[in-house]
Amino acid sequence: MTRVAVDALGGDRAPEEVVAGALEAADAGIEPILYGPAGLDTGGLPLVETTQVIAMEEKPAEAVKSKPDSSLVVACRAVGAGDADAVVSAGNTGAMLAAAFLELRRLPGVARPAIAVVIPSRKGPSVLLDSGANADARPEHLLQFAHMGSVFAQEVLDIPEPEVRLLSIGEEPEKGNQLTLDAHALLAASDLGFAGNAESRDLLAGAADVVVCDGFTGNVALKLLEGTIKTVLDALREEIAATPRGKLGGLLIRPAARRLRSKLDPDTYGGAYLLGLRGLSVIAHGNSSRRAISNAIHLAAKGVEHDVVGRLAARMPERRTPAAV
């Protein structure tokens, strides 16, 4: 039985959608444990009572420090203490990062934990990391991200031999900035399934199973992807609504547009996975639906069952050198 700590107060639609998602995820193999206020209707799921709540717009570091009994912090602590196997929250992303760093320490050998986000590309799931944990990174960090992403792709996404690419500004090895040039050399010399550079234009079409970059670039890329999809579809809707002919056509293509939105929906993969700590934590979208919460819990549980954390620890190529920060 895999125990997943769920922050009942995290997200714009908490606690209703979070509880509903947890109930949906609960089965013979998964026990979601809710963390939230006394009296919360959990539909029968276990509740660990907490007295504080971190709001979406609070300053992360301060919030985590000043609210040690918040649902978010206590849920993270439960994994550190062994009372749960993984933690899921749709709450304040920065606070979730800060709390996970504080309560779940780094794995030995991991210099920098990274955020892995699964992009629902047209060719299938593609893991982008680091998606924002480290705004500045060194080449050896990118090599570790590649190893962590490969383990994640193997164990959680069922891709036996993941292809890894480095996000850069041209496919040729000599294209890039100093960071990617140096990282390219390290990746090419590794035993990873490294296939060279990826260009950002292919990210949504499907650039590779694992796409590696520093956290600044990854965060810019991820938000640009989400924002552009939204802007294009919104702009198209507006153009369609401008004429009666368009409006009729719009009605007819509505199911197709809905299928597309669902295919491109980041909720499919539940959220952002923080890799490199002594426990798995998943940061779901702030506006997560019950489906998103349920998917996040399922994938977190799958990560636990496949021992992603243990496999990461065993895989770190630099685990015998002193951990650098």
Add this chain to the structure above:
Amino acid sequence: MTRVAVDALGGDRAPEEVVAGALEAADAGIEPILYGPAGLDTGGLPLVETTQVIAMEEKPAEAVKSKPDSSLVVACRAVGAGDADAVVSAGNTGAMLAAAFLELRRLPGVARPAIAVVIPSRKGPSVLLDSGANADARPEHLLQFAHMGSVFAQEVLDIPEPEVRLLSIGEEPEKGNQLTLDAHALLAASDLGFAGNAESRDLLAGAADVVVCDGFTGNVALKLLEGTIKTVLDALREEIAATPRGKLGGLLIRPAARRLRSKLDPDTYGGAYLLGLRGLSVIAHGNSSRRAISNAIHLAAKGVEHDVVGRLAARMPERRTPAAV
């Protein structure tokens, strides 16, 4: 009369579409001068004969060095020699960069020339720079990019008081990597219309009149934007074609989809503007249509008429310090 040197052999659709675009742009104020092989039918426009051609896939530096009489290199040289006021090519981007650097020297005080690309955002044109000339940049370079982008926005895009933002991973000043944190401080202390950080999710919706970043980030962002627009529209077309109902709807929305594509078309603004040299050069898309070439020539001419180069030279805040490379 503004003389614009046009590389007749640059681009996938050269020379036909290039010549047609040049003819379209020619008017009382603009004289396009074509650079290409003897015997080329220019429809009456002046031709400067060249004997070599640089292909799209050639290695830029080698090609420019080994082909000094190529249409691309000679067209750039014409601006350096004062035989033309600006140069336009839809050819090999890297070769165009290398030739422009070689033949048009840097303006005094400009540490790093930058590529400015106009994004047709929903709120209006938005200049993104650097879009790829400098994969690595320092904070003071970003400050110069902001000044160059502001001059460009004022003189070419008719935005009297351009709002400038720094592309980063959060709107708060403390969000970013070391480069953007340092650049933020310089921008905030400048006399530019600096309004803080921009997030990439807003790039297509309209983040600011001028969006500043290093060339690696800008190139990743630009290609991601182009690739995502294409992938979303392709995927939607595929979903629509999957059912008879969708197909009918697709026919009805075709004019709306066409209007959208045209609004988002980068050809509207002709291409990438290389700023910071002693002459204006425009790198048009490789697959430029005659409309794109004509737009590029018009905007290059407008840049000349409004003395963008002179205004850039006068504006560089660090022009009294030794130029750094």
